[in-house]
Amino acid sequence: MTSNSQPTNDAASGLGLAILRIALGVTVLATWWGNVGDDFYSADGLRGFFDWAFTPAEEGGNGSSLGIVESIIDGTVLQAPGLFGFLQTVMELLIGLGLLFGVFTRFFGFLALLFFGGLFLTYFGGEEWIWTYVILMAGALAVFLGRAGRTLGVDQVLAVRGPSSLRMLW
Amino acid sequence: MNLPSLRPMHPPRWPLALARMAMGLLWLGSLRWKLPPDFDGNGETSLRTWLELEVEHPFLSVYGELIESVVLPNFTLFAWLVFLSELGVGIALLVGAWTEVAAVVGLLMSINLGIGLLEVPGEWPWSYAMMAMWHGTLLVSGAGLLWGVDGWRKDRSTSTVSNASTAGPTGPKDTP
Numbered sequence: 001m002t003s004n005s006q007p008t009n010d011a012a013s014g015l016g017l018a019i020l021r022i023a024l025g026v027t028v029l030a031t032w033w034g035n036v037g038d039d040f041y042s043a044d045g046l047r048g049f050f051d052w053a054f055t056p057a058e059e060g061g062n063g064s065s066l067g068i069v070e071s072i073i074d075g076t077v078l079q080a081p082g083l084f085g086f087l088q089t090v091m092e093l094l095i096g097l098g099l100l101f102g103v104f105t106r107f108f109g110f111l112a113l114l115f116f117g118g119l120f121l122t123y124f125g126g127e128e129w130i131w132t133y134v135i136l137m138a139g140a141l142a143v144f145l146g147r148a149g150r151t152l153g154v155d156q157v158l159a160v161r162g163p164s165s166l167r168m169l170w
Numbered sequence: 171m172n173l174p175s176l177r178p179m180h181p182p183r184w185p186l187a188l189a190r191m192a193m194g195l196l197w198l199g200s201l202r203w204k205l206p207p208d209f210d211g212n213g214e215t216s217l218r219t220w221l222e223l224e225v226e227h228p229f230l231s232v233y234g235e236l237i238e239s240v241v242l243p244n245f246t247l248f249a250w251l252v253f254l255s256e257l258g259v260g261i262a263l264l265v266g267a268w269t270e271v272a273a274v275v276g277l278l279m280s281i282n283l284g285i286g287l288l289e290v291p292g293e294w295p296w297s298y299a300m301m302a303m304w305h306g307t308l309l310v311s312g313a314g315l316l317w318g319v320d321g322w323r324k325d326r327s328t329s330t331v332s333n334a335s336t337a338g339p340t341g342p343k344d345t346p
Binding site for chain 1: 185186192196200292294297299301308311
Protein backbone atom coordinates (compact mmCIF):
# COMPACT_ATOMS: atom_id res chain seq x y z
CA MET A 1 0.00 0.00 0.00
CA THR A 2 1.84 3.05 -1.19
CA SER A 3 0.35 6.47 -1.40
CA ASN A 4 0.52 7.80 -4.95
CA SER A 5 -0.25 11.32 -3.84
CA GLN A 6 2.64 11.36 -1.39
CA PRO A 7 6.08 10.40 -2.66
CA THR A 8 7.79 7.66 -0.68
CA ASN A 9 10.83 9.92 -0.24
CA ASP A 10 10.04 13.21 1.40
CA ALA A 11 11.19 15.91 3.78
CA ALA A 12 9.09 14.58 6.67
CA SER A 13 10.96 11.29 6.76
CA GLY A 14 14.24 13.25 6.62
CA LEU A 15 13.22 15.18 9.73
CA GLY A 16 12.06 12.01 11.47
CA LEU A 17 15.36 10.27 10.77
CA ALA A 18 17.30 13.32 11.97
CA ILE A 19 15.41 13.25 15.30
CA LEU A 20 16.14 9.55 15.56
CA ARG A 21 19.85 10.04 14.83
CA ILE A 22 20.25 12.80 17.41
CA ALA A 23 18.36 10.83 20.08
CA LEU A 24 20.49 7.75 19.40
CA GLY A 25 23.65 9.86 19.65
CA VAL A 26 22.55 11.35 22.99
CA THR A 27 21.65 7.88 24.30
CA VAL A 28 25.03 6.41 23.32
CA LEU A 29 26.97 9.36 24.75
CA ALA A 30 25.01 9.45 28.03
CA THR A 31 25.49 5.71 28.52
CA TRP A 32 29.17 6.00 27.59
CA TRP A 33 29.66 8.76 30.15
CA GLY A 34 27.95 6.70 32.88
CA ASN A 35 30.04 3.65 31.98
CA VAL A 36 33.29 5.64 32.11
CA GLY A 37 32.33 6.85 35.60
CA ASP A 38 31.59 3.26 36.67
CA ASP A 39 34.92 1.98 35.29
CA PHE A 40 32.95 -0.36 33.05
CA TYR A 41 35.51 -0.38 30.26
CA SER A 42 38.38 -1.61 32.43
CA ALA A 43 39.50 -5.25 32.16
CA ASP A 44 37.72 -6.09 35.42
CA GLY A 45 34.62 -4.17 34.36
CA LEU A 46 34.24 -6.03 31.08
CA ARG A 47 35.00 -9.39 32.69
CA GLY A 48 32.41 -8.71 35.39
CA PHE A 49 29.79 -7.70 32.83
CA PHE A 50 30.15 -10.85 30.73
CA ASP A 51 30.24 -13.04 33.85
CA TRP A 52 26.95 -11.48 34.95
CA ALA A 53 25.41 -11.75 31.48
CA PHE A 54 25.94 -15.50 31.20
CA THR A 55 25.33 -16.42 34.84
CA PRO A 56 21.91 -18.10 35.27
CA ALA A 57 19.14 -15.78 36.47
CA GLU A 58 18.51 -17.87 39.59
CA GLU A 59 22.13 -17.20 40.60
CA GLY A 60 21.72 -13.45 40.17
CA GLY A 61 22.90 -13.09 36.58
CA ASN A 62 21.09 -12.20 33.39
CA GLY A 63 20.85 -15.81 32.19
CA SER A 64 21.68 -15.14 28.54
CA SER A 65 21.16 -18.31 26.60
CA LEU A 66 23.25 -18.16 23.42
CA GLY A 67 26.16 -20.48 24.13
CA ILE A 68 27.84 -19.67 20.83
CA VAL A 69 28.01 -15.99 21.77
CA GLU A 70 29.53 -16.90 25.13
CA SER A 71 32.14 -19.05 23.36
CA ILE A 72 33.05 -16.24 20.98
CA ILE A 73 33.36 -13.73 23.81
CA ASP A 74 35.45 -16.18 25.84
CA GLY A 75 37.74 -16.70 22.88
CA THR A 76 38.13 -13.05 21.91
CA VAL A 77 37.14 -10.25 24.30
CA LEU A 78 38.00 -12.06 27.49
CA GLN A 79 41.45 -13.03 26.16
CA ALA A 80 42.43 -9.35 26.16
CA PRO A 81 39.76 -7.45 28.10
CA GLY A 82 41.98 -4.40 28.69
CA LEU A 83 42.53 -3.90 24.96
CA PHE A 84 38.88 -4.54 24.09
CA GLY A 85 37.79 -2.19 26.87
CA PHE A 86 39.92 0.60 25.40
CA LEU A 87 38.62 -0.08 21.88
CA GLN A 88 35.05 -0.13 23.17
CA THR A 89 35.56 3.21 24.96
CA VAL A 90 36.81 4.87 21.79
CA MET A 91 34.23 3.22 19.53
CA GLU A 92 31.21 4.18 21.64
CA LEU A 93 32.45 7.76 21.98
CA LEU A 94 32.92 8.07 18.20
CA ILE A 95 29.56 6.45 17.45
CA GLY A 96 27.83 8.87 19.82
CA LEU A 97 29.55 11.95 18.39
CA GLY A 98 29.09 10.79 14.80
CA LEU A 99 25.36 10.26 15.29
CA LEU A 100 24.81 13.41 17.34
CA PHE A 101 26.45 15.72 14.80
CA GLY A 102 25.57 13.69 11.72
CA VAL A 103 29.19 13.19 10.62
CA PHE A 104 29.98 10.12 8.49
CA THR A 105 26.52 8.97 9.54
CA ARG A 106 26.32 5.91 7.32
CA PHE A 107 29.62 4.62 8.69
CA PHE A 108 28.73 5.28 12.33
CA GLY A 109 25.14 4.12 11.80
CA PHE A 110 26.43 0.79 10.53
CA LEU A 111 28.91 0.56 13.41
CA ALA A 112 26.05 1.32 15.83
CA LEU A 113 23.98 -1.43 14.22
CA LEU A 114 26.79 -3.94 14.82
CA PHE A 115 27.26 -2.70 18.37
CA PHE A 116 23.55 -2.93 19.25
CA GLY A 117 23.32 -6.27 17.45
CA GLY A 118 26.18 -7.54 19.63
CA LEU A 119 24.35 -6.38 22.74
CA PHE A 120 21.13 -8.03 21.50
CA LEU A 121 22.93 -11.37 21.09
CA THR A 122 24.71 -11.02 24.42
CA TYR A 123 21.48 -10.37 26.35
CA PHE A 124 19.28 -12.72 24.32
CA GLY A 125 17.29 -15.24 26.31
CA GLY A 126 17.97 -13.59 29.65
CA GLU A 127 16.14 -11.37 32.10
CA GLU A 128 16.97 -8.15 30.27
CA TRP A 129 14.07 -6.67 28.24
CA ILE A 130 15.26 -7.65 24.77
CA TRP A 131 13.04 -5.13 22.98
CA THR A 132 15.41 -2.40 24.14
CA TYR A 133 17.97 -3.74 21.70
CA VAL A 134 15.41 -4.25 18.95
CA ILE A 135 14.48 -0.56 19.29
CA LEU A 136 18.14 0.45 19.18
CA MET A 137 18.88 -1.77 16.17
CA ALA A 138 15.85 -0.47 14.32
CA GLY A 139 17.06 3.08 14.99
CA ALA A 140 20.59 2.41 13.79
CA LEU A 141 19.31 0.58 10.69
CA ALA A 142 16.97 3.43 9.78
CA VAL A 143 19.74 6.01 10.32
CA PHE A 144 22.12 3.97 8.15
CA LEU A 145 19.69 3.27 5.32
CA GLY A 146 18.11 6.70 5.39
CA ARG A 147 21.42 8.63 5.33
CA ALA A 148 20.12 10.51 8.34
CA GLY A 149 23.07 12.90 8.55
CA ARG A 150 21.92 14.72 5.43
CA THR A 151 19.18 16.50 7.36
CA LEU A 152 20.33 18.74 10.23
CA GLY A 153 23.80 17.17 10.11
CA VAL A 154 27.34 17.80 8.91
CA ASP A 155 26.80 15.21 6.16
CA GLN A 156 24.48 17.73 4.51
CA VAL A 157 27.63 19.75 3.75
CA LEU A 158 29.77 16.72 2.96
CA ALA A 159 27.20 15.46 0.47
CA VAL A 160 27.79 18.60 -1.58
CA ARG A 161 31.41 19.43 -0.85
CA GLY A 162 32.95 16.08 0.05
CA PRO A 163 34.90 13.82 -2.35
CA SER A 164 32.56 11.54 -4.26
CA SER A 165 34.83 8.55 -3.63
CA LEU A 166 33.83 8.69 0.05
CA ARG A 167 30.11 9.12 -0.59
CA MET A 168 29.31 5.79 1.01
CA LEU A 169 30.34 7.25 4.39
CA TRP A 170 27.59 9.83 4.39
CA MET B 171 30.18 28.26 2.62
CA ASN B 172 26.88 28.81 0.88
CA LEU B 173 24.63 26.93 3.28
CA PRO B 174 21.31 28.00 1.78
CA SER B 175 22.27 26.19 -1.42
CA LEU B 176 22.46 22.90 0.46
CA ARG B 177 19.27 20.94 0.21
CA PRO B 178 18.57 18.17 2.70
CA MET B 179 18.25 14.78 1.11
CA HIS B 180 14.83 13.18 1.12
CA PRO B 181 15.44 9.66 2.35
CA PRO B 182 13.35 6.56 1.66
CA ARG B 183 10.36 5.93 3.86
CA TRP B 184 10.51 2.15 4.02
CA PRO B 185 12.91 1.91 7.01
CA LEU B 186 10.40 4.00 8.94
CA ALA B 187 7.51 1.82 7.80
CA LEU B 188 9.39 -1.27 8.99
CA ALA B 189 10.17 0.41 12.31
CA ARG B 190 6.51 1.41 12.67
CA MET B 191 5.52 -2.24 12.36
CA ALA B 192 8.23 -3.28 14.84
CA MET B 193 6.90 -0.77 17.37
CA GLY B 194 3.40 -2.14 16.82
CA LEU B 195 4.68 -5.65 17.53
CA LEU B 196 6.44 -4.35 20.64
CA TRP B 197 3.15 -3.06 22.10
CA LEU B 198 1.25 -6.19 21.10
CA GLY B 199 3.98 -8.45 22.52
CA SER B 200 3.91 -6.61 25.83
CA LEU B 201 0.24 -7.51 26.25
CA ARG B 202 1.12 -11.06 27.17
CA TRP B 203 1.78 -10.16 30.82
CA LYS B 204 -1.41 -8.12 31.18
CA LEU B 205 -4.13 -10.26 29.62
CA PRO B 206 -7.72 -9.85 30.85
CA PRO B 207 -9.73 -10.79 32.74
CA ASP B 208 -7.31 -11.23 35.65
CA PHE B 209 -4.30 -9.38 34.12
CA ASP B 210 -1.81 -11.73 35.77
CA GLY B 211 1.65 -12.16 34.38
CA ASN B 212 1.37 -15.61 32.81
CA GLY B 213 4.58 -16.54 34.56
CA GLU B 214 6.19 -13.13 34.06
CA THR B 215 6.14 -10.03 36.24
CA SER B 216 2.51 -8.94 36.22
CA LEU B 217 1.08 -5.48 35.61
CA ARG B 218 0.13 -5.21 39.28
CA THR B 219 3.68 -6.08 40.36
CA TRP B 220 5.10 -3.43 38.03
CA LEU B 221 2.72 -0.87 39.52
CA GLU B 222 3.75 -1.88 43.03
CA LEU B 223 7.41 -1.49 42.02
CA GLU B 224 6.60 2.02 40.79
CA VAL B 225 5.13 2.83 44.21
CA GLU B 226 8.17 1.33 45.97
CA HIS B 227 10.71 3.20 43.83
CA PRO B 228 9.10 6.46 42.73
CA PHE B 229 11.02 8.94 40.61
CA LEU B 230 8.39 11.57 41.46
CA SER B 231 6.79 11.07 44.87
CA VAL B 232 3.48 12.48 43.60
CA TYR B 233 3.46 9.87 40.85
CA GLY B 234 4.00 7.05 43.34
CA GLU B 235 1.22 8.45 45.53
CA LEU B 236 -1.12 8.63 42.54
CA ILE B 237 -0.48 5.00 41.67
CA GLU B 238 -0.92 3.94 45.28
CA SER B 239 -4.06 5.91 46.06
CA VAL B 240 -5.89 5.97 42.71
CA VAL B 241 -4.63 3.30 40.31
CA LEU B 242 -4.05 0.29 42.58
CA PRO B 243 -7.42 0.56 44.41
CA ASN B 244 -9.12 0.63 40.99
CA PHE B 245 -6.74 -1.84 39.42
CA THR B 246 -9.21 -3.61 37.11
CA LEU B 247 -10.42 -0.37 35.53
CA PHE B 248 -6.90 0.92 34.89
CA ALA B 249 -5.70 -2.50 33.75
CA TRP B 250 -8.44 -2.51 31.11
CA LEU B 251 -7.43 1.03 30.06
CA VAL B 252 -3.80 0.01 29.75
CA PHE B 253 -4.68 -3.17 27.90
CA LEU B 254 -6.98 -1.45 25.40
CA SER B 255 -4.59 1.46 24.86
CA GLU B 256 -1.65 -0.84 24.15
CA LEU B 257 -3.79 -3.09 21.98
CA GLY B 258 -5.10 -0.11 20.00
CA VAL B 259 -1.68 1.49 19.55
CA GLY B 260 -0.12 -1.86 18.66
CA ILE B 261 -2.66 -2.66 15.96
CA ALA B 262 -2.71 0.90 14.59
CA LEU B 263 1.08 1.01 14.25
CA LEU B 264 1.28 -2.49 12.82
CA VAL B 265 -1.19 -1.76 10.03
CA GLY B 266 -0.39 1.96 9.68
CA ALA B 267 -3.88 3.21 10.49
CA TRP B 268 -4.27 6.64 12.13
CA THR B 269 -0.52 6.47 12.66
CA GLU B 270 -0.20 10.01 13.99
CA VAL B 271 -2.85 9.43 16.67
CA ALA B 272 -1.27 6.09 17.61
CA ALA B 273 2.15 7.75 17.73
CA VAL B 274 0.92 10.47 20.09
CA VAL B 275 -0.72 7.92 22.41
CA GLY B 276 2.39 5.71 22.21
CA LEU B 277 4.58 8.73 22.97
CA LEU B 278 2.52 9.56 26.08
CA MET B 279 2.54 5.91 27.20
CA SER B 280 6.33 5.75 26.73
CA ILE B 281 6.80 8.92 28.80
CA ASN B 282 4.49 7.49 31.47
CA LEU B 283 6.50 4.25 31.55
CA GLY B 284 9.75 6.21 31.73
CA ILE B 285 8.57 8.33 34.67
CA GLY B 286 7.14 5.33 36.48
CA LEU B 287 10.08 2.99 36.02
CA LEU B 288 13.02 5.42 36.11
CA GLU B 289 14.02 4.48 39.66
CA VAL B 290 13.01 0.83 39.57
CA PRO B 291 16.20 -1.25 40.03
CA GLY B 292 17.43 -2.96 36.89
CA GLU B 293 15.52 -0.67 34.53
CA TRP B 294 17.49 1.22 31.86
CA PRO B 295 15.70 4.57 31.51
CA TRP B 296 17.06 5.13 28.01
CA SER B 297 14.82 2.28 26.81
CA TYR B 298 11.80 4.48 27.43
CA ALA B 299 13.55 7.56 26.06
CA MET B 300 14.20 5.61 22.86
CA MET B 301 10.60 4.42 22.73
CA ALA B 302 9.39 8.01 23.16
CA MET B 303 11.79 9.17 20.48
CA TRP B 304 10.62 6.46 18.06
CA HIS B 305 7.01 7.53 18.53
CA GLY B 306 8.04 11.16 17.98
CA THR B 307 9.72 10.08 14.76
CA LEU B 308 6.65 8.14 13.61
CA LEU B 309 4.51 11.16 14.44
CA VAL B 310 6.35 13.54 12.11
CA SER B 311 7.51 11.24 9.34
CA GLY B 312 4.30 10.04 7.72
CA ALA B 313 5.32 6.45 8.47
CA GLY B 314 1.82 5.12 7.82
CA LEU B 315 1.79 6.30 4.22
CA LEU B 316 3.93 3.39 3.05
CA TRP B 317 2.64 -0.16 3.61
CA GLY B 318 -0.16 1.22 5.73
CA VAL B 319 -3.86 1.95 5.80
CA ASP B 320 -3.09 5.68 5.95
CA GLY B 321 -1.49 5.49 2.50
CA TRP B 322 -4.47 3.59 1.11
CA ARG B 323 -6.92 6.11 2.59
CA LYS B 324 -4.90 8.99 1.20
CA ASP B 325 -4.84 7.39 -2.27
CA ARG B 326 -8.59 6.87 -2.16
CA SER B 327 -9.36 10.42 -1.11
CA THR B 328 -6.96 11.80 -3.74
CA SER B 329 -8.50 9.71 -6.52
CA THR B 330 -12.00 10.73 -5.39
CA VAL B 331 -11.05 14.40 -5.57
CA SER B 332 -9.38 14.02 -8.96
CA ASN B 333 -12.35 12.06 -10.35
CA ALA B 334 -14.68 14.79 -9.15
CA SER B 335 -12.58 17.53 -10.74
CA THR B 336 -12.22 15.73 -14.10
CA ALA B 337 -15.95 14.93 -14.26
CA GLY B 338 -16.75 18.63 -14.28
CA PRO B 339 -19.80 20.33 -12.79
CA THR B 340 -22.84 18.15 -12.32
CA GLY B 341 -26.47 18.95 -11.92
CA PRO B 342 -29.26 20.18 -14.19
CA LYS B 343 -28.19 22.22 -17.16
CA ASP B 344 -29.97 25.41 -18.00
CA THR B 345 -32.16 25.01 -21.00
CA PRO B 346 -31.77 27.73 -23.61
